[in-house]
Amino acid sequence: MGEVVKLKTGKPEKQTYRLNKSFVDKAEKLPKDRDFTAYFDDLIPGFHLRVLTSCKTFSYWYRSPIDRRARVMKLGRHGDITATEARKKAEKARGAVLDGRDPQEQKDRAKMRSKTFADIADQWLEEYAEPSRKTWKEDKRRLSSPYLKRLQKFQFHEHNREKLQDLLALAHKSASESTPVEANRIVELVNQMLNTACRYRWISSVYRNIAADIQKNTEKGREDYLRATEFAKFADVVGTLPRKHRCSIWFLVLTGCRSKSEALALLKADVHLEAGVFKFRDTKNATDHELPISTGIKTIFEMMPEHRGDTVFMGKELRRPFETIREAGFIDHMTPHALRHTLRSHARSTLNINLEAVDSITNHKSNYGAGARYVHTDPERVLEALEKYQAWVFDKAGIVDFGAYLKTGKR
Template identity: 25%
Template sequence: MPKISKRVVDAAAPTDRRFYVWDDQIKGFGLLVLPTGVKSYIFQYRTPEARERRATIGKHGSLTAEEARDKADEMRGAVKAGRDPLDEKQQRRKAATVNDVLDIYLESEAFKAKAVGTRATDKGRINRHLKPLLGKLHVDALRPGDLSKAYASIRDGKTAIREKMGKRGLARVRGGEGAARKSLRLLRSTFAWAVTEKLIGSNPAKDFKTSVDGVREVILDDAAAYGRLFKTLDVMDAEKRVRQPVADAIRVIALTGARRGEVAGLKWTHVNLKTGMLTLPPASHKTGGKTGKPRIIGLPTAAQALIARQPAGDPDDFVFSPAKGEGPVVLSKIWNKVRVEAKLPDRIGLHGLRHSLASHMAMAGAQASEIMTALGHRDLATSQKYVHWAEDARQAIAEKGASVALAGLASSKGEPKADVVPLKGGAL
């Protein structure tokens, strides 16, 4: 028996019957030659129960003789360890893929219990980022390198697409650092849920680290910016370029710091204008699924007036009525037009109005616990970031204010006059 090599494989000419060429170094490693000329590498062995089994390693052409030899050697090691390589291969085919777990999750009660806006966002991350990159991989074979590669692909925009949604809709999937971070967090939490449901044995993303969310730098940094926003909404509303319910919903977000989904999905049953409070049940806000608690939003007088002028409806009707259909009002489409016309920062989104309110609360001296209550954060650490940001911002403002005095101090001592360099405006 020869050592199976490329020369031996090439020389094995087909006959009218199948035949085998066995390797003289690895017992059970062989080459199967069919009358059709197809040549396949195989490994024959006995299980711990003394059953004789024959596993196909792969066809010649898709594998070289040396690659097949390495795989046969791995199988031989598995057999010596008391395992059955063929049975393991068959079990692998039956094992849950990432797609399997994600599909089951999307139909689960845990997913359905999330707020409407959160479900839409999570579904987008699953279908547009996670499934294309990781869906076909088996969960129990997922490695840290697979997760890191997926993270980098989302971050670098490799999953970015423009997807048509219905007759007029268009979804722009851009990717980026934030999308990558949140997509992998979603995958990690989904696997954790799958473990509790006994769909998988362990969470392969449990120890995968993502960067930490920070306070977004792009905010409305002064009263003038808010003035431009509200004036633009007034003009567009008066000229019928935006529906009043849409304009009012944006106004309420700016005044309360509520999340876009919380305002868009607001129903009359959540509203109590006598107390000036909104009470969102756990299923209607982002952190409700984890805390099991309702979210209470206090309404300033101006926000109360905006809600009060909406046409009254049944308890389950939306406060800000959609143009058509049964879903909540759509705010994102008009926002970019409002932002451009109001000359607001390029990268500020509707969520930036929420960050703006929290940032200005911190600058005004609000404590983390007060910001936590106002914005409905799940933990104090999230709110504390705004306090730290405000402290840094105050230091920068103090330095800016003192620069003129410092220049005078230097000149009084006969030192060369220092140039006063203004700091850049915008968020600190």
């Protein structure tokens, strides 16, 4: 804080100065001041020069006539504008305050009006999503969706809220014709992004909860899982897929892991067959997760086709293989998550495997109360649970030689 003035009140402690070119050129930061020294003008109350170690800036201090809060409006950096130009800006800002208007709010609105939907999306991804959201790449893909093409050049004027709502509703309707669930996700993401933009004052708060009136598509819950009687048919359908997909899908069956962030991200360097362990890096729980290698998992690693990539399994997604499985007449919402739910359901209800062991296998955070930090499952118990579940699955699927099945697709 400057020693020359009390910036909170704008009242000088010692004296004010005529902020002209001669004075501004000579003004220096006082040694006792921590951040900057503020020199206030003797003609326009609130108009002052801030002298930092690296630069000098012209600013205008005032109390907002709207909420009476003290605010500082930056007028420009010395060198970019002259003292005379800064004085004219200060006079204009003071005139707005005397007329009952907040000059900084007007300046913010001008910036908001110049921003487009594409600008806000880029800013949100760079400053918010990428540093704090593991799903930022998926967010980026959705915000670049062809369904949002009409929104990209939208200008954020306050009176255009209804227009933006109409455009978003139209995008949701178009996406719903082919991908109803994805349509919901796109709208939810846009709503979340704009709420964040409102909170950080990138855009006007009138755009908050922009998707509140959009009727979402009905979604079937992700509570479906493979019944014991369905494993044989499931094995036959997966057997028709290429071997690389047979291996990756059965890896999901036997581990209950997450598909994209764990299975498809598993590195060859993190599989240690001799030590009998493998490790998922940087999982959803923000930790690495190590599991013992059961006989079935070892067979999968050995039968997976060779390829040049760093990951064990090939491909970035399993959308098409699961479409084939669904087309074969399985549950409508058969997804990688359904296989995760399959393991957790049968391991607990059918095989009565200890909950802590099941959570350790699936890297699932459960709330064990105050003693949660002391729950550590023995790797041998985890391996025993994996082998028990694996044997049960192979029995229900009618698979006698798992290696031969992965190689030929025949049970």
